[in-house]
Amino acid sequence: xxxxxxVWLQTAxxxxxxxxxxxWSEALLGSLNFWGLLEGSHLIGLMLFAGTILIVxxxxxxxxxxxxxxxxxxxxxxxLTIFGFIFVVITGMGLFFAKPLFYYHNIWFRVKMIMLAIAxxxxxxxxxxxxxxxxxxDSDALPPxxxxxxxxxxxxxxxVVITFGRLIAYDWFECGKPQPAFINWAEECKVSEKxxxxxxxxxx
Amino acid sequence: xxxxxxxxxxxxxxxxxxxxxxxVQQASAHxxxxxxxxxxxxxLLRGKVTKIEWINPHAWVHVNVVEGAKETEWMxxxxxxxxxxxxxxxxxxxxxxxxxxxxxxxSKDKACTPICKANGRDVTFPDGRKLFMGSxxxxxxxDGADATEAPK
Numbered sequence: 001x002x003x004x005x006x007v008w009l010q011t012a013x014x015x016x017x018x019x020x021x022x023x024w025s026e027a028l029l030g031s032l033n034f035w036g037l038l039e040g041s042h043l044i045g046l047m048l049f050a051g052t053i054l055i056v057x058x059x060x061x062x063x064x065x066x067x068x069x070x071x072x073x074x075x076x077x078x079x080l081t082i083f084g085f086i087f088v089v090i091t092g093m094g095l096f097f098a099k100p101l102f103y104y105h106n107i108w109f110r111v112k113m114i115m116l117a118i119a120x121x122x123x124x125x126x127x128x129x130x131x132x133x134x135x136x137x138d139s140d141a142l143p144p145x146x147x148x149x150x151x152x153x154x155x156x157x158x159x160v161v162i163t164f165g166r167l168i169a170y171d172w173f174e175c176g177k178p179q180p181a182f183i184n185w186a187e188e189c190k191v192s193e194k195x196x197x198x199x200x201x202x203x204x
Numbered sequence: 205x206x207x208x209x210x211x212x213x214x215x216x217x218x219x220x221x222x223x224x225x226x227x228v229q230q231a232s233a234h235x236x237x238x239x240x241x242x243x244x245x246x247x248l249l250r251g252k253v254t255k256i257e258w259i260n261p262h263a264w265v266h267v268n269v270v271e272g273a274k275e276t277e278w279m280x281x282x283x284x285x286x287x288x289x290x291x292x293x294x295x296x297x298x299x300x301x302x303x304x305x306x307x308x309x310x311s312k313d314k315a316c317t318p319i320c321k322a323n324g325r326d327v328t329f330p331d332g333r334k335l336f337m338g339s340x341x342x343x344x345x346x347d348g349a350d351a352t353e354a355p356k
Contacts, residue, residue, distance in 0.1 A: 032286045035260035063213055098260070169261070170239050176318040194318055 003191060006100035029098040038098075042091035049084030050158055052077050060151035062142035069139045070147075105192045107173045107183060112164040119157035126150040237309075237342040241281075241323040245310040246347075249278055249322065253302045258285045258295065265298065265324065265337075267306060276316070280306050280324040283339040291335050293327070303330050306337070307349065325349035 014024030028035060058064040059073045096103055103109040130146045137143050143151075173183050176194025183189075189196035237243070254277070255266040263282040268275055282288055298304070305328040311321040324337045326349040338344060340352050 029260055030258045030285055031260070032289065036284065036286065039261070058213075058216075063216065066209065169236065172240075177313065178315060178317055197317060 003101070003104060003188075006104050009097065010100045025097055025100065028094070035095075035098055038091050038094045042088060042095060045084055045087035045091055046162065047084075049081055049088050050162060052081040052084060053154065053158060056081065057151040057155045060143050060147050061155075062140075062148065066141040070134065070143060071138050101193070103168070105175050105187045105189060106168055107187050108164045108167040108170075110186065112161050112168070115157050115160045115164065119154060119161065122150055122153050122157060126154075237323060237344045240311055240313075240321075241309045241344070242312045242314075243309055243345040245314070247306075247308055247310050247322050249280065249306045249308070251278075251303070253298060253300050253304060255300060256295070256298055260284055262339075263288055265304075265306070265327070267304065276320055278320045278322060280308055280322045280337075282324050282337040287339055288337060291337065292333075293335055293337060297329065298327075304328060307347075308338075309344065 010025045011023050014027075015021050022030070055064060056074050056077055059066075059068070059070055065073050126147075130150055133144075137147070142148075171177075173179060173187065174194070175184070175187055175189035175192040176197060178197045178199045180199060184196035184198070249267050249269050251267045251269040253265060254268050257264040257266075261284055263285055265280045265282060267278045267280060269278055282293075283291070288294070306322070306324050307326050307328075308322040308324040311323075313321070323344060325344065325347060326334050327337045328334045336350050338350060340350055344350075346353055
């Protein structure tokens with residue numbers, strides 16, 4: 001059902017009459033300047049987002065700004081992080097809109113989305129549980145283990161999200177290539193346009 | 205002054221800096237080219253354009269290469285639609301059916317499944333015009349195709 005929606009999004013939405021008519025998604029993908037602008041903005045926004053969250057996470061790990069209370073660091077920096085995140089999500093959705101089916105069947109993108117979900121759940125847990133006791137350790141140079149765990153998880157998850165986002169550009173595991181069964185399964189290649197091709201010698 | 209608490213941040217900073225330096229070197233030496241294409245496998249493809257995908261970040265020119273009785277379908281990676289337009293290649297100059305000669309490098313993956321892939325360097329049109337169709341600074345071999353780059 002998700003795939004059917006993405007097919008519509010990619011090929012039908014905004015499409016006019018005539019043989020050469022393009023959907024909005026196709027027009028964006030073929031644009032002379034706009035796609036590049038989106039991609040560039042996505043990366044610049046990413047620097048703001050990842051750079052600021054790094055500072056907050058390192059404070060929670062007891063590495064940086066150890067004499068500054070956690071609340072001072074996060075109240076100063078987190079608004080920038082939130083702005084960066086909104087910016088990255090909007091430009092990211094724009095880039096996704098340019099080729100929905102490509103991303104849908106892309107293993108890097110799928111892992112990226114899973115890590116993104118883990119990172120967001122981590123934020124929820126941090127705010128709803130760990131931060132409740134913040135008053136008692138706000139000024140500690142080394143916050144308690146729970147806060148440090150959340151910070152370490154956050155750092156690792158965002159690093160994976162960024163790395164896998166970069167790897168989407170490489171075609172090593174594209175559907176239609178002969179590849180191991182678990183990759184074909186993880187990318188749902190069978191229902192993709194290129195289909196699932198087993199490694200030679202392996203059972204289909 | 206207690207220097208001990210600077211040890212960990214310094215180590216992390218040094219590590220990040222080293223990683224970034226390595227990453228930059230890697231990028232300037234290879235970038236996208238070496239990840240997917242083989243600079244030691246030059247190809248010369250002669251045939252008719254069957255389809256063009258004018259898409260970001262790379263346009264793809266599909267060429268039906270005929271060698272004797274054998275027909276092979278190739279897809280050749282070019283620059284962005286913007287880069288190609290500025291190089292003088294557009295929808296009108298590269299229509300399906302145009303007989304072209306493309307010089308480039310085959311993908312590392314030579315299985316040709318589902319289709320043979322190559323990175324295009326320059327394209328020669330029926331009227332003899334030869335234009336650079338790639339992107340600069342990708343780390344592709346310095347073969348003289350790119351006029352902006354100093355020859356070896």
